[in-house]
Amino acid sequence: MIDPSSSDFWPGLFHVLMVGTGQTLYMVSVALVITVLVGLPLGVVLVGTEPGGLFSAPFGSRRFGVVANRLLEFVVNLGRSVPFIILMVALIPFTRLVVGTFIGTTASIVPLTVVAIPFFARMVEIAIKEVDSGLVEAAESLGATRWQIVSKVLVPEALSPMILGMSTTVTSIINFSAMVGVVAGGGLGDVAVRFGYQRYSTIHMVAVIIIIFLLVMALQGFANWLARRFSHQGRVARSARTAASMRVQPAL
Amino acid sequence: MPTVISVRNISKTFPSAGGATHALSNVSLEVAPGEIFGVIGQSGAGKSTLIRAINLLERPDTGTVTVDGEELTALPADELRRARRKVGMVFQHFNLLEGRTVQGNVELGLEISGASRAERRSRSLEILDLVGLAHKAASFPAELSGGQKQRVGIARALVGRPKVLLSDEATSALDPETTRSILDLIKTINIELGLTVLLITHEMDVVKRVCDSAALLNGGRIQEQGSVVSLISTPGSQLAHDLFPLGEVPAHPGDTVIDVTFSGGTADRPVIAQLARTYCLDVSILGAAIQTIGGNQAGRTRLQLPGTPAVNDEAIRALRGQGMLVEIVGGHS
Known part of the structure; x- marks a missing residue:
């Protein structure tokens, strides 16, 4: 039990929270970068290999496309259905192979990434499916290659929902990052377990909850702002117009 | 007679629940240089399949399509992509990229063909000027009216200097007045640039207003085709009857x-x-x-x-x- 009235309690709390927040941000940001780098192409391929899609017949083989699509679907569903705590433990040999150890903050990035990639790939898939097929047709009529269709049409037009999908992904990475305390992964979750739970410090617990809440809120707000900035669809234009008309009204 | 678009005996069948749908049966068309050719038909007649077969967005099962002397149906994929740049296409629902400005949309075709930045800028502004939208270059499609959006669609189709313009019901989503202004624009482009136009429509007014030649498509077959003037003096012509009800x-x-x-x-x-x-x-x-x-x-x-x-x-x-x-x-x- 920690004594909140002792003179080194508050400086200690501050230090522990700083270190925990730093570790969480480190884990989450590295995991996010890898997730986007892998999940974005994976999502594109997931949509593309569907029958009638852009890559429905890679290397001229329709069967290859179908097999690739089924396989990816399976992997994504598997990754999304295994509970994180089990996945984390099951991945220990793989983590050791990649990082050299399965203990510590860097090692925790591996299971966090593995759980986030299928999640984000689904978000990308959904966002890209929302893109009007007429846009693809227009690009094809201009002589676009498949790569140009992906890079100039599908991804830019799906950017707004993908950013929102990314913020949902980050939230769940933060969520899962609190669990890696189990493999001594550090971070805010570790602080909550070691101080809040094992040593009965309610103040630590509350502080961790507040910090995580603020993190998620800030991220969500930032993502919403970014998504609006990249969306030039009716809603934004309309609100811009109503704002303009409201400025005009007093003059009338 | 010289032709710019020559479609010979194309057929297209789609698998459907009750067996197969014959979207096109043995369709042949000849479009002369510099004319506006209208294909008219009711919905389900196969118009969309036909116009998509011209630039092979929809590859016909049999038959050949030749544009500007190049047999598109015989080209391998990468050469077909290059050949498509000779064929501009305008769509009923405009199909503009919402995330790009008007100018960005027009530049798309030039980006695809690998033109330099400076060339893209000057060429897109030049073509926006032609369609009367130079002042909207920095706007986004969501800020435009339907008619303006279609002007952007036309500019995008023209920016790569195509030999042929395909118009897929370009005016069907527009009100009568805007329809007239877009048709006038197509006519102007046809005359000023000497561009051959193949358009499909279900509105007889479109044929009346701009077409030099027309074909009547019904159930995936061409029933009549010819210059509008000659069709009028053909006894029993269905098109003539529809033109003058x-x-x-x-x-x-x-x-x-x-x-x-x-x-x-x-x-x-x-x-x-x-x-x-x-x-x-x-x-x-x-x-x-x-x-x-x-x-x-x-x-x-x-x-x-x-x-x-x-x-x-x-x-x-x-x-x-x-x-x-x-x-x-x-x-x-």
């Missing part, structure tokens, strides 16, 4: 009812007055439709001839003798 033939027992089609030089002659004077016939006009097609007055008039069969026959012979197409639609002859 005179309605149902009224029942007037005993009286002869005829449809007289005027075109070219015969349109401005005082035909009815002549009939009345020469044969002492009290001719009644039951219906009339007059249009300016290809710069010429053309039209059809439905007349009721109250004379005796012999007089009526003589009057009809006289009309035919003046080069008019006369169809007897009611009574005896």
Whole structure:
């Protein structure tokens, strides 16, 4: 039990929270970068290999496309259905192979990434499916290659929902990052377990909850702002117009 | 006759729940350089499949498509992509990228073909000026009206200097007034750039307003095709009937009812007055439709001839003798 009235309690709390927040941000940001780098192409391929899609017949083989699509679907569903705590433990040999150890903050990035990639790939898939097929047709009529269709049409037009999908992904990475305390992964979750739970410090617990809440809120707000900035669809234009008309009204 | 687009015997079948749908059956078309060719048909007639077969967005099962001397159906994928740049396409629902400005949308084709940044800038502004939207270059599509969006669509299709413009129901989502302004723009482009246009539509007005030639597509087959002027003077032409609707033939027992089609030089002659004077016939006009097609007055008039069969026959012979197409639609002859 920690004594909140002792003179080194508050400086200690501050230090522990700083270190925990730093570790969480480190884990989450590295995991996010890898997730986007892998999940974005994976999502594109997931949509593309569907029958009638852009890559429905890679290397001229329709069967290859179908097999690739089924396989990816399976992997994504598997990754999304295994509970994180089990996945984390099951991945220990793989983590050791990649990082050299399965203990510590860097090692925790591996299971966090593995759980986030299928999640984000689904978000990308959904966002890209929302893109009007007429846009693809227009690009094809201009002589676009498949790569140009992906890079100039599908991804830019799906950017707004993908950013929102990314913020949902980050939230769940933060969520899962609190669990890696189990493999001594550090971070805010570790602080909550070691101080809040094992040593009965309610103040630590509350502080961790507040910090995580603020993190998620800030991220969500930032993502919403970014998504609006990249969306030039009716809603934004309309609100811009109503704002303009409201400025005009007093003059009338 | 030289042709820019030549479609030979193309067929396309789609698998469907009840077996197979024959979207196109043995369709052939010839489009001459510099003309506006309209394909008209009801929904489900195969128009969309046909226009998509021209640039092989929809590859026909059989037959060949030749554009500007290049047989597209025989090209490998990468050469087909290059050949598609010679064929601009405009869509019913505009299909503009929402995330790009007007100018960005127009530049898309140039980005795809790998033009330099400076060239893209100057060329896109030049073409936006042509469609009258230079002042909207920095706007986003969501801020534009339907007509303006279609102008951007046309600019995007033209920016790569195509030989042919395909228009897939380009005016069907627009109100009548905007439709007219877009059709006028297509006509202007056709004349100023000498661009050949193939358009599909379900509106006869579009054919009337801009087309030099037309084809009637029904159930995946071409029923008639030819220049609009020649179709008008073809007896029994469905297109001519649709161009000049005179309605149902009224029942007037005993009286002869005829449809007289005027075109070219015969349109401005005082035909009815002549009939009345020469044969002492009290001719009644039951219906009339007059249009300016290809710069010429053309039209059809439905007349009721109250004379005796012999007089009526003589009057009809006289009309035919003046080069008019006369169809007897009611009574005896």
